[in-house]
Amino acid sequence: MGKGCKPILTAGMMFSVLALLVSWTPATAAGPGPIKIGFMGELSGVYAREGQYMERALKLAVEETGNKIAGREVVIIVEDQEMKPDVAVTKAKKLVERDGCQILAGNYASSTALAVRDYAHERKVPFLSLSGASTFLLRTTKKSPYVWLGGMSAGQNMFALPYYMTQKKGFKRAIVLVPDYSYGLDCAAWFKEEVERGGGKIVQEIHSPFPTMDFSPYIASFKVKEADIVYPDFSGADAVRVIRQYREAGIPLPVAGCGTFMPGTTEMMDPKDAHGGWGSNPWIPEIDTPENKAFMQAYRKKYNDDPGINAACAYASSSALIHALRAVKGNIEETEKFLKALSDVDFTSLWGRWFFEKETHAVVMHNFVFQVEKVDNKTRNVIVYHEKEARVGEVLKRLGR
Numbered sequence: 001m002g003k004g005c006k007p008i009l010t011a012g013m014m015f016s017v018l019a020l021l022v023s024w025t026p027a028t029a030a031g032p033g034p035i036k037i038g039f040m041g042e043l044s045g046v047y048a049r050e051g052q053y054m055e056r057a058l059k060l061a062v063e064e065t066g067n068k069i070a071g072r073e074v075v076i077i078v079e080d081q082e083m084k085p086d087v088a089v090t091k092a093k094k095l096v097e098r099d100g101c102q103i104l105a106g107n108y109a110s111s112t113a114l115a116v117r118d119y120a121h122e123r124k125v126p127f128l129s130l131s132g133a134s135t136f137l138l139r140t141t142k143k144s145p146y147v148w149l150g151g152m153s154a155g156q157n158m159f160a161l162p163y164y165m166t167q168k169k170g171f172k173r174a175i176v177l178v179p180d181y182s183y184g185l186d187c188a189a190w191f192k193e194e195v196e197r198g199g200g201k202i203v204q205e206i207h208s209p210f211p212t213m214d215f216s217p218y219i220a221s222f223k224v225k226e227a228d229i230v231y232p233d234f235s236g237a238d239a240v241r242v243i244r245q246y247r248e249a250g251i252p253l254p255v256a257g258c259g260t261f262m263p264g265t266t267e268m269m270d271p272k273d274a275h276g277g278w279g280s281n282p283w284i285p286e287i288d289t290p291e292n293k294a295f296m297q298a299y300r301k302k303y304n305d306d307p308g309i310n311a312a313c314a315y316a317s318s319s320a321l322i323h324a325l326r327a328v329k330g331n332i333e334e335t336e337k338f339l340k341a342l343s344d345v346d347f348t349s350l351w352g353r354w355f356f357e358k359e360t361h362a363v364v365m366h367n368f369v370f371q372v373e374k375v376d377n378k379t380r381n382v383i384v385y386h387e388k389e390a391r392v393g394e395v396l397k398r399l400g401r
Helices: 011-029 048-063 085-098 110-123 161-167 182-197 216-220 236-248 290-303 309-327 335-343 392-399
Strands: 035-041 072-080 103-106 127-129 147-149 173-179 201-208 229-232 278-281 346-348 353-357 362-375 378-390
Touching (some): 035 085, 048 072, 103 309, 147 335, 290 309, 309 353
16 A cells, blocks of 8 residues: 555455454353342251251242343352251352352351351352351351351340240259250350349250260259259251250150241151140241241242241341342442442341341341241141340340350
8 A cells, every 4th residue: 555545445345343342242242141049958867857957948939030130140059068067168169160159148057057168158159058056156166257147046046035935934943954065065154144034054065976866875864853944956867866866865844945846847856756846936827927937838839848047047147149130230240339238138028027136247137036836747837926126136145245
């Protein structure tokens, strides 16, 4: 091309440019991909039923959005972490680093939740425990800006039970039997604090290995003549075993526990074993609200089964997650904005108001004290007391932690 000559854009050159633009546009204008939630649950082992409850509840809540939030498809990728901390971390890495999940959810057991907490904190990945993960550590020394807790903590789940039984029922002398790990020990501490606050005392405290197939040696060691009530606090299959073996031992003392008689576990027991037991929880099927009735109906229709408490808590937590995602218009990649939206979630859930206590990153719950009754070879719960705000911060304050 000579000096002073202007470049000429031929028809062929224009066609090439247009072809290049056409081939480039879809890759850049396609927009963000799906929102991927990595669910880790105890889908095998002693807590398998609780893991299944949580998985079902998350899927139900997301399905009710049409599997879309702010125009983005929502995908749930499920992994069984087998209630093993090392497996849980491996599965968390797989979900985030291989599958591209922007959010981690699930983890019922405190041990696995603590392990995943460290990974999520280091990777700066939001992690919402949908239910369980009840250890105080996640709410105190292991609190993380990336970890929020939609499940009940130790003490919070049995918030009103020991004081009610001591003060209102007059059961002043108590035996406590709990599993020997962080959650069980936290429960024992709360039982002791509240029984003593009510003017009673713990006459015997026993820690059993986890899991325990045979509770009979521990039950045989109970100081029955020195006690008015027994508090065994277990979950899942352990709860079923401890109550069956307690009844078989013929001990005449009343029995009470939060995890032991929680909805979903009680139904696994022989109704005659469960009959007369005392419990407390943030949710039971008998709660008379429109939101709870709608949830019960939807869960039964989809799964042809009754939900347990970990289905209810996980459904409420999943609803909180959906509220937060909507608040940021689905932009989960803006992690700090999403975490702020999650911390600010405030809505009416199954039992009433659902919101986080920001000092502990734990949901503020209600607490219902109830007695289990056998009716037509099934069980039902009769509410005797309702506490409308059970805060982890208050539990920690009373325990001096």
